[in-house]
Amino acid sequence: MVASLSTQMMGPAATEGRDDAPRMANVARRRPTGRYVYDSSDEDSDEDPVSWRKVPSQAPARYTTEDFDSLDELEAHVDQSADLDAVRLANELDPWELWEASCRRKAWHPIRHRDEARRRSKSSVARSDDHSVQEIASLLSSFQLQQKENERIERESFNQRNSVLWDGIEQAIRDAERRAASEAEQLSNARKKQEQAELEAKQAREKELARIEAEKQAAAQEEARVKAKQKEDEQLAKEQKKFNAMRGGKHLWPVCKEEYKHWQAEMNIIKTEILPTIASNQAWRKQCFAAKRIITPKIGQLTNTKSEIQRITTAIHNVLYEAKNAPDQSARRYLYYWMMNHLVKCLIRQAEQEVAARQDTAYPLARVVLGLILLGHSALGDVFMARLVKKCPFVLGYVPEKPNDCDDTTYRKYLGFRTDQEESTQMYVSRLTGIAALYFACLQTSLTSIASCIELPPDTSLEKLSKDVPLMLQPSRLWIWQVRGCTPPVAQYWLFPSLWCTFLEIAGVAVQQRYKRQASKLSSLILDQGIRNQQLGPPNATKDNEILHAARVRLQLMLEAWRSTNSLVGYASQGRDME
Structure with a gap:
């Protein structure tokens, strides 16, 4: 609104030649024609402060908004100017007007200075x-x-x-x-x-x-x-x-009798030399009893697993090795044989008790025996056979003869009967077949399977170590026992049908694999001549002998099954292979 009013009050001349910065327009007031009014020049002017001049008649005054602080002040000034014009018409000079003119000039001075400063500033900026x-x-x-x-x-x-x-x-x-x-x-x-x-x-x-x-x-x-x-x-x-x-096979008797006497002599050496010497020496006896406490429970703990066989064989080997290499050289032989004799007694006792009830327990016992022999204790084979023949001479395929000067009690002891206690015939058969099962298990066991579960001595081969196995424990004795077992008068002894059953159950499969056609011929001979013609066992035996009759029937069933299937696997005892 102020801007529009300012535009109406300014003439065309007032807007021409304006700079960017606003300038104060000259205020021209009407003067009466032919009259003189008071005017003051710029303070910088050389003229007198007060001059009189004739002001020509001018057009109505025009103002700009820059002359006043507000619109009300501008309107008041316009009214006042109208009043002043009326006073000037009286052609009188008023001191107020003079003062106003002086103030106006003074007011214009800073404005011009400001404009000049702006011009200089623009020039300076340029x-x-x-x-x-x-x-x-x-x-x-x-x-x-x-x-x-x-x-x-x-x-x-x-x-x-x-x-x-x-x-x-x-x-x-x-x-x-x-x-x-x-x-x-x-x-x-x-x-x-x-x-x-x-x-x-x-x-x-x-x-x-x-x-x-x-x-x-x-x-x-x-x-x-x-x-x-x-x-x-x-x-x-x-x-x-x-x-x-x-000749009816009687030519076999001298050889069997010689073997029997040999093992009797070996057992007599142990009884007359080894055992009394240890019993008379307290220090040696103490060492033997310490070894006894180690060996006895080990045999009772034995199972048909590879780890157990290895563990127990190694433990017993360490005991025997210490005795064999004892510091006291004079004690080595006695300590060594005493401990081996005790070990064999434990093995046979286990065979009489455990194997009689479960034939498969004979296999781990046999593996321990052969394992110890491969580990360097070849003398164990001699001690084992000596005590085995004493307890059960039938493992040789031989029936001891009764000497002329021998009484019945002594002869029964030769045949394996117990003389220290009463024993029934059934118990006798069970005990001796258990011992025979241990021997047959040793004959049929492969040395390769033994070598797989023990640590063989370094720089040695199985072929070399097998030479240390006694002849009586080698597989060739399987054939010798069969030949002797079906040859009179051995075959006519009443216990041999039961021993034949045990032989086929423990080693029958190994015999069939090893001897093939020869084993088949021998099995056919036993079935046809020994069982059906009743030449195996006492010739005049009656059915009242229950043990003999049961053994014959059992053996007949086994051989008839073999003839129909050409195999004895169905009747073979478990445990031939380690777990």
Whole structure:
């Protein structure tokens, strides 16, 4: 609103030539024509402070908003000016008017100074802008110079690095070439060495092949010699067979009797030398009893597992090894044989009790015996057989003869009966078949299975260690026992049908696998002649003998099942394989 009023009060001349900053317009007031009014000039003017001049007649006064602080003040001033114009018409000079004119001039002075300052400021800003442009241009120029200098330095640095890099590359190439030459030389030397080694190996191989060929020829010659000898032996065996056909097998008795006497003598040495010597020495007896406390529970804890067999065999081996290598050399033999004798007693006692009830428990006992023999205790085989023959002489396929000067009690002891307590026939049969089962289990057990569960001595082979196994515990005794067991008068002893049942249950499968057709012929002989023709057992036996009759029926069922299936697996005892 103030702006519109100001525009109406200002003439065209008032707006022409205006600067950006607002200026105060000259206030022209009407004067009466031909009248003189009081006016004051600028304080900077050279004229007198008070001058009289004639003011021509002018157009109505026009004002701007810059002359007043508010619109109300402007309207009041317009009314006042109208009143003053009316007073001037009286052509009188009023001191108030003079003072007002003086104040107006004074008011115009700072306005002009402000306008002048604005003009100078604009000029200064313009000059400052020009100076800033020059400074910026100068700064840009210095930046460009600095950039060029930096580029020059970077270019020189790059060229230097590039030169160093290429020098390094060339040096690396030279080094690689030197290394390649060195490696080629080394490779050539290695190739020459390899060719030399191959040549030497070839010569050694040819030499070895020649040696092997010579050994093969020697082996072939030896084999031919053995075959010739075998053929000769077979021919002699045939002739001997023809010769023995009319003798009824009694020619076997001298050999069996000699074996029986040998083991009786071995047992007598233990009874007369080893046991009394230990009993008379308190220190040795103390050591033996300490070993006894270790051995006895171990046999009772034995099961048919690989880990248990290994554990118990190792524990007993350690005890025997300490006795065998005792510091006191005079005590070694006595301590060693006493402990082996006690071990065999524990094994046979276990066979009489456990094996009689469960035949499969004979296998782990047999594995412990053979394992200890493979570990270097070959003397255990002799002690084992001596006590085994004493308890059950029928393991030899032999029935002891009654001496002329022997009473019945002593003879019954020879036959394995107990003389210290009453024993029924059934208990006797059960106990002796248990002992026989232990022996048969030793004969049928493979040494390979034993070697798999024990730690063999270093730098030894199973073939070498097998030579330490006594002949009486080798598998060949299976055939010897069968031959003796079906030959009169041994086959006619009343206990042998029960022993045959135990033999087939424990070792029948191994016999069939080892002897094949010969074993089949022998089984057929027992079935046809021994059972059906009643030649196995006492000739005049009656059905009142329940034990003999039960054994014959049991053996007949086994052999008839074998004949129909060509196998004894169905009647074989469990435990041939370790768990």
